[in-house]
Amino acid sequence: MADIRKRGPYQWQVRIRRKGHPSQTKTFNTKAEAEAWAQVTESEMVRGVFVSRKEAENTTLAEALDRYLQEVSSKKKGAYQESRRIENLKSHKLAKRYLASIQGKDIAEYRDERLKSVSQASVRLELALLSHLFNTAIREWGMNGILNPVSQIRLPKKAISRDRRLLPGEEEKILGACDEYGGDLPYVVRLALATGMRRGELASLVWDNIDLKKRTATLPETKNGEKRIVPLSFEAVQILKDLPRRLDGNVFGFVDSHSITTAFIRSVSRARSTYEKECAEKGMKPDPGFLVNLTFHDLRHEATSRFFELGLDTPFVKKITGHKTYQMLDRYTHLRAEDIAEKLDQLNKQKAESLVKG
Structure with missing residues (x-):
């Protein structure tokens, strides 16, 4: 039998003791809520379907979220980025709610609210984090009697894959701004364009894993969790030769991949400002898309596309970039139509010349 008692002027406490079940206690703001909960709980106990939702x-x-950050996120390669998402989630009013009280409609409201201020891709990542948190709480933390509310809602559509290539003149401006920024950033950006390596791979490079004679860079563990050996072009080798050696054995002095991103964003912003000033001095209107919407990952995209434009076959490019599947590689490969047209002209010209000679 449920014992309902008043606690203070605004709270009602329910305590249920029933043979074969652990004692259940919960506090409500009204007596009606307390009685309703007691009725449902006792009914579940009688029918043998009760599962304690106490935790x-x-x-x-x-x-x-705090527990998830410590036990799960901290072991991921993208720990920093996920910690930022967790901080954003903790600042939302939903963070004050108990796990057992969060329903699909609450997550749907959160989704719609966030879509007003951030991209669909960002919301999908946040919801994926929440979904894994609930699954972890149910399967590993012993929080019984609850469902994953994220599984009950519609996720935002996947964003269209980026196809941002460097515009004519952008590379020169970016490299100039990186030179002004100083430090290792100019070498990082140049090596990214020469090899297609990810920012995390660049940040983790150590001299012990680089063989300039064989022209290879070994990555013990990549994003895919696999070892990869990156072939180095003569350009890449020269970039590394020009780089001053560090005493700690690291190739670059950046603390982590996020530091590279921050430095790159600042340099691109500086390059854009310089470009706008130059346009103003010449009485020209700046191109609204020049040095805009550029990310460090776009350098990998640019490098991969250039490999194809050099005429390398897909298996060779896959070996260089370390993409796990051909489908993933295709997503990053966007050849310029004008370059393809020029290539076709060259092939047709070669074919015509061979017919004449024949």
Whole structure:
């Protein structure tokens, strides 16, 4: 039998003791809520379907996020980026709610609210984090009697894959701004364009894994969790030869990949400002798309596309870039139509010349 008692002027506490079940206690703001909960809980106990939701009812989303950050996110390669998402989630009013009280409609409201201020891709990543948190809480933390509310809603559509290539003149401006920024950034950007390596791979490079004679760079563990040996062009080798050696054995002095991103964004912004000033001095209107919407990852995209434009076959490019599947590689490969047209002209010209000679 449920014992309902008043606690203070605004709260009602329910305590249920029933043979064969652990004691259940919960506090409500009204007596009606307390009685309703007691009725449902006792009914479940009688029917033998009761599952204790005590831990989920006493753990807020913010508390669960803290635990997830420590036990799960900290072991991921993208730990920093995920920690930022967790901080954003903790600042939302939903973080104050208990896990057991969060329903699909609450997640749907969160989704719609976030879509007003951030991209669909960002919201998908946040919802993926929340979904994995609930699954982890249910399967590994013993929070029984709850469902994953993210599985009950419609996710935002996947963003169209980026096809941003460097515009004519952008590379020169970016490299100039990177030179002004100084440090290792100019070498990082040049090597990214020469090899197509990811920022995390560049940040983790050590001299012990580089063989300038064989022209290879060994990556013990990549984003895919596999070892990869990157072939180095003569250009890439020269970039590394020009780089001053560090005493700690690291190739670059950046603390992590995020530091590279920050430095790159600042340099691109500086390059854009310089470009706008030059246009103003010449009485020209700046191109609204020049040095705009550029990310460091676009350098990998640019490098991969250039490999194809050099005439390298897909298996060779896959070996260089380390893409796990051909489908993933195709997503990053956007050849310029004008370059393809020029290539076709060259092939047709070669064919015509061979017919004449024949």
